[in-house]
Amino acid sequence: MLTEIRWHGRGGQGAVTAAELVAYASVLKGYYALAFPEFGAERRGAPVTAYNRISDKVVYDRSPVIEPDIVVILDPSMVGREVLHGLKRGGLVVANTVKKPKELAELLGSEYRYATINATRIALDVFRLPIVNTAMTAALIASTKILDLEHLVEAVKARFSARLAALNELVIRKSYELTEVA
Amino acid sequence: MGKLVPLSGNYAVAYAAKAADVDVVAAYPITPQTAVVEKLAEFVANGELHAEFLHVESEHSALSAVVGASATGARVFTATSAQGLLLMYEIMHIASTMRLPIVMGIATRAISAPINIWCDHSDFMAAADTGWIMFMAVNAQEAHDLVIAAYRIAEDPDVHLPVAVGYDGFIVSHTIEPVNIIEKEEALRYAPKRVTWFTLNPEKPVTMGSLASPEWYYEFRVQLQKALESSAKVITTAFREFKQHFGREYREVDGFYTDDADVILVTMGSTTGTAISYAEEVRKAGLKVGVLNVRLFRPFPEREVLKHIEEAKVVAVIDRALNPGSSFVGPLYSDIAVTAFKKGLDIPITNYVTGLGGRAVLKSHLDTIVKHAYGLIGKRMRDIDTHYAFVGVRE
Numbered sequence: 001m002l003t004e005i006r007w008h009g010r011g012g013q014g015a016v017t018a019a020e021l022v023a024y025a026s027v028l029k030g031y032y033a034l035a036f037p038e039f040g041a042e043r044r045g046a047p048v049t050a051y052n053r054i055s056d057k058v059v060y061d062r063s064p065v066i067e068p069d070i071v072v073i074l075d076p077s078m079v080g081r082e083v084l085h086g087l088k089r090g091g092l093v094v095a096n097t098v099k100k101p102k103e104l105a106e107l108l109g110s111e112y113r114y115a116t117i118n119a120t121r122i123a124l125d126v127f128r129l130p131i132v133n134t135a136m137t138a139a140l141i142a143s144t145k146i147l148d149l150e151h152l153v154e155a156v157k158a159r160f161s162a163r164l165a166a167l168n169e170l171v172i173r174k175s176y177e178l179t180e181v182a
Numbered sequence: 183m184g185k186l187v188p189l190s191g192n193y194a195v196a197y198a199a200k201a202a203d204v205d206v207v208a209a210y211p212i213t214p215q216t217a218v219v220e221k222l223a224e225f226v227a228n229g230e231l232h233a234e235f236l237h238v239e240s241e242h243s244a245l246s247a248v249v250g251a252s253a254t255g256a257r258v259f260t261a262t263s264a265q266g267l268l269l270m271y272e273i274m275h276i277a278s279t280m281r282l283p284i285v286m287g288i289a290t291r292a293i294s295a296p297i298n299i300w301c302d303h304s305d306f307m308a309a310a311d312t313g314w315i316m317f318m319a320v321n322a323q324e325a326h327d328l329v330i331a332a333y334r335i336a337e338d339p340d341v342h343l344p345v346a347v348g349y350d351g352f353i354v355s356h357t358i359e360p361v362n363i364i365e366k367e368e369a370l371r372y373a374p375k376r377v378t379w380f381t382l383n384p385e386k387p388v389t390m391g392s393l394a395s396p397e398w399y400y401e402f403r404v405q406l407q408k409a410l411e412s413s414a415k416v417i418t419t420a421f422r423e424f425k426q427h428f429g430r431e432y433r434e435v436d437g438f439y440t441d442d443a444d445v446i447l448v449t450m451g452s453t454t455g456t457a458i459s460y461a462e463e464v465r466k467a468g469l470k471v472g473v474l475n476v477r478l479f480r481p482f483p484e485r486e487v488l489k490h491i492e493e494a495k496v497v498a499v500i501d502r503a504l505n506p507g508s509s510f511v512g513p514l515y516s517d518i519a520v521t522a523f524k525k526g527l528d529i530p531i532t533n534y535v536t537g538l539g540g541r542a543v544l545k546s547h548l549d550t551i552v553k554h555a556y557g558l559i560g561k562r563m564r565d566i567d568t569h570y571a572f573v574g575v576r577e
Contacts (some may be wrong), residue, residue, distance in 0.1 A: 019358075020188065020358050023188045023358050023359070024188045024358075027186055027187070027188050027360045032359075032360060033188070033358075033359070033360065034357055034358065034359050035188070035357065035358040035359075036352075036353075036356060036357040036358070037356060039300060039301075039352035039353075039356060039540060059359075059455075060454075060455040060456070060458040060459040060462075061455060061456050061459035061545075062350075062353050062354075062357075062452040062453070062455040062456045062543075063456045063542055063543060063544050063545060064542050064544075066544070
């Protein structure tokens with residue numbers, strides 16, 4: 001099994017951290033995982049891309065992910081066909097949007113599968129800030145079941161201070177429940 | 183054995199220096215190495231590492247500072263990339279001929295101009311003839327392990343040489359992957375701190391690195407050559423002991439599917455991983471492709487390389503650096519070609535320069551290389567017009 005994920009967000013939304021948390025949860029599950037950013041300088045607000053390669057075997061391949069199995073979109077303004085380049089037929093799009101999976105299928109094409117969540121709303125409710133990365137990691141797990149939610153919670157506890165971890169756990173559990181899959 | 187934790191290559195290197203319980207760290211920030219010294223500074227500030235952290239004004243000073251500290255008997259560490267390494271170049275020769283067991287991490291990066299912060303082996307290769315023992319890691323775990331092995335090797339009474347551990351900028355330095363962290367107690371059992379080299383000591387004054395007239399200079403250079411040659415044995419021993427202590431096995435070179443391979447790709451660093459993955463794919467389609475990873479670059483492991491390439495039909499050497507105007511073009515190629523020539527191996531040995539300045543090395547590039555190499559089967563070196571090609575460059 002090899003799963004390749006590409007994350008799209010904007011500088012400051014935490015796409016790179018999201019990929020790192022997913023790698024952490026993968027390692028906790030006993031998988032081998034890589035998380036890497038699109039290499040280069042990062043600027044707040046500019047488009048940011050990050051990647052995961054997750055496998056039950058050692059991952060040797062160090063080339064960039066060109067044909068991902070899953071695309072996760074952190075910023076509602078970026079939901080569009082431009083970020084789906086290379087996505088495998090039948091691949092999954094996990095998007096932060098107010099739209100339903102069915103609406104996305106009409107908008108972006110029926111050759112992909114869709115999962116949606118209003119992550120911005122959940123993040124604003126809990127953090128008072130539109131930081132949606134942990135919500136989107138939960139949405140990814142809810143829609144794929146490739147990883148365990150409890151491993152993600154554990155990764156968050158390892159990564160953040162106790163106060164932030166508690167808030168993020170709240171976001172994660174809520175997002176996991178509210179993710180809609182077509 | 184500890185458990186696997188997700189770590190970047192840079193942090194893996196910082197944790198290794200911490201486990202080795204270094205006494206002095208001097209470094210200057212440069213992308214993509216910066217996170218190593220940031221993390222070490224944090225360890226020192228938190229009291230997790232009892233070391234002197236020297237803030238210096240340049241890489242020239244960083245290496246000079248660790249030369250001085252090492253000469254007093256301290257266990258030292260520094261790390262750099264690209265222009266920083268070039269600024270250290272003058273002192274690198276001084277460190278090796280003064281026979282100081284310094285350990286350095288190199289997050290490999292292209293050299294200017296134009297300015298480029300991405301992965302490339304030009305910096306590492308520019309330092310290849312400075313008298314240092316040089317390793318190239320393929321991933322974060324290796325970078326971690328090789329830094330710890332480096333202290334075991336450098337401080338061995340039969341070696342007394344500085345050691346550099348290269349790991350690909352961004353592709354390894356900034357990628358998070360599972361790493362088994364070696365703890366201090368375990369690291370020190372494997373590589374105990376023992377000052378076996380001549381040190382500066384006011385009680386027993388000595389002079390180091392002073393003038394050597396024509397009557398004596400030559401001997402210092404010959405000793406350096408001999409020291410590198412004889413370090414090979416210690417490196418083998420250090421790897422064997424590493425396996426006994428930590429379970430992970432390292433060799434000077436690794437062959438993957440080289441036994442029955444028609445075409446062998448010779449690689450260093452992260453490209454090795456991609457090449458293994460590629461070879462596994464094309465073997466299913468019947469192409470007998472092998473991969474030879476060169477982990478130890480200096481002293482060059484000729485015997486070990488030869489064992490793997492002797493039976494091949496074509497050897498395709500992949501370089502992520504370029505020696506402009508040279509007869510060989512790629513630096514790894516020069517060592518492979520000379521190694522083969524010395525044993526009269528008359529098969530096509532070709533050079534492919536790729537991935538400069540962070541240009542991605544894709545499986546499609548490896549496929550181009552392998553297809554080209556397959557076309558040379560049965561030929562001899564003298565039948566080939568051009569021994570090198572650029573792969574993945576804009577025409």
